[in-house]
Amino acid sequence: MWRVLSTRGFEGLTLRAVAAELGASTGLLTHYFPNKRALLSHALEELDRRSLARPRRTAPADGSAPPAGLARVRASLLDVLPLDGEAAADNRIWVGSWDHALADPELAAAHAGRYARSRTALTAHVADAQRLGELPARADPAALAAGAQAFVLGLVVQALFAPEEFSAERQTELLDAYLAGLAGLAG
Amino acid sequence: MWRVLSTRGFEGLTLRAVAAELGASTGLLTHYFPNKRALLSHALEELDRRSLARPRRTAPADGSAPPAGLARVRASLLDVLPLDGEAAADNRIWVGSWDHALADPELAAAHAGRYARSRTALTAHVADAQRLGELPARADPAALAAGAQAFVLGLVVQALFAPEEFSAERQTELLDAYLAGLAGLAG
CATH class of the missing domain: 1.10.10.60 (Homeodomain-like)
Structure with a gap:
């Protein structure tokens, strides 16, 4: 299959x-x-x-985990990206499921629920980063999380269509620039 | 069809x-x-x-156009989003094409070329905004454009799966928060 x-x-x-x-x-x-x-x-x-x-940056096999805050936000976003062959294959399959899922209300609701749960988890990490002063306290954490999720999802699509242009290094640079922008708002 | x-x-x-x-x-x-x-x-x-x-914010029917710089960057990103029913239907079809296109090297290359042209156009608008001091001059305009393209693409996907949560107003707010983050880097 x-x-x-x-x-x-x-x-x-x-x-x-x-x-x-x-x-x-x-x-x-x-x-x-x-x-x-x-x-x-x-x-x-x-x-x-x-x-x-799959081994995840947010929960490595050795039991260590990135500290709460911006480091954990970054790790969970990196976990989404197609940074290696296996993650690229899984992402290709996931992106490929959208056509079918959008035509099937039950599957579409399941996909939407999955994204909503992922945003909720990310919102908690963002709120940690805000408490630590790493992200602007006045921003709505749910809005920051929704924006960050959109950013990585779109980057997944770009990387699948242009893997040479969007190497793992390039994807990471773009994500880091994005996070720097969020943090910059704090200043 | x-x-x-x-x-x-x-x-x-x-x-x-x-x-x-x-x-x-x-x-x-x-x-x-x-x-x-x-x-x-x-x-x-x-x-x-x-x-x-379709009437586009970057080239309205009355011949007016947003001024060069950040306003034009914003308009071209808004043009991508599913802010009304017609744009949502077109986006649903476009997102649905990815499964097929990723399985067909010729179509995948055509999709990648289309995104690359779109990034090139956006990079020029970003460079205008940099010259005007609206975006940080030290940032790579191509990287800013690639990040912005990823952001709106991912937002398209989120809005298709959760149209009630991602109303036109919410999409616009999220985009404006994203652009504020980019501009914030200038400070």
Whole structure:
């Protein structure tokens, strides 16, 4: 399924294509996934599972974590970006799910809920940074978090379409310039 | 074609679906579009045509235009956002094209080229704003433009998934806060 998704996208994710990759019959696959929608839901759950299982800057394998505040805001934004091949593949699949999700109210609501939860978590990190004086106290933390989430999402899309222009280094520079802008407001 | 795209996305854009909307036979449609790829290319060209034909803040119908500098940067970013129903429908179709485009090297290159041209135009507006002292002269205008493009692209995605949370007013507030951050760096 992953091989089909990373090369042909959600549009190319059919029971037949996955069966062919498995060297199995479409009939056998239908036993587990009665239709394409079941396959898509499974793909999205698997994407969640993979994202959580991946080592994250916000929760490294060694148990350390960036200190609360701007460092943690930065780490959680870096965790979203396609800075290596695996993150790029997952992001390509995630971005590819938008076409299908926008046509399916239930999936669209699930995507929206996921983004809302992610903004809530980010808002808490932003509020920490405000208490520490690293971000302007007078700004609305929810607005800063929504802006930061938009920034990294758009950077994901740009990096997927122009990976040479948006190297990991370039993505990090752009994020750091963005965060410097937020912090600059404090002055 | 537009009705199919706005409800079912690129995934649902088939010769059969468009023929059904037209009340025509698939055979007749095949006369004009030999395959799905031809239909998709036509949809993307039509999207370009519609975008150019739409009244734009950067080039209003009355011939006026925002003054060079930060006002023009802001206007060209507002032109991207789904601030009304028509812009939302076009953006939904555009975002929906990414899954397909990322699976097709030729389309991916065309999308990347389009974004690169848009960044080049934006970089010129940013440079104007720098000359006018509205944005920090020491910043790289290409980096500011790439960051601003990422910001609005991500905001488009957020607004499509959560239109109630990201009203036109909220999108504009978030963009203005972002621009204030860029300008704040000047101080």
